[in-house]
Amino acid sequence: MVRIAVDLNRCQGYAQCAFLAPEIFTLHGEEALLYAPEADEAQRAKLAQAAAACPVQAILVDAVDVPAEAVSDAR
Numbered sequence: 001m002v003r004i005a006v007d008l009n010r011c012q013g014y015a016q017c018a019f020l021a022p023e024i025f026t027l028h029g030e031e032a033l034l035y036a037p038e039a040d041e042a043q044r045a046k047l048a049q050a051a052a053a054c055p056v057q058a059i060l061v062d063a064v065d066v067p068a069e070a071v072s073d074a075r
Ligand code: SF4
Pocket: 006, 010, 011, 012, 013, 014, 015, 016, 017, 018, 025, 027, 033, 053, 054, 055, 056, 057, 058, 059
């Protein structure tokens, strides 16, 4: 799972993210950004693109890669 956080105070509604990863980011109206807080690993590359494209760097993609064993140990 990839965790996503958007600093909505920074977000200016440029919609770059919604354009690059529409499954995750949707813009409602001029400046109301809705986003999925989690996404599949398969979306990671797309998310990285969206985060890089955001003109105000408002998108944070969980950069910590937890080894699979550590994750299963925790459960
Ligand atoms: S690209 Fe950045 S500023 Fe634009 S809508 Fe997405 S989070 Fe907001």
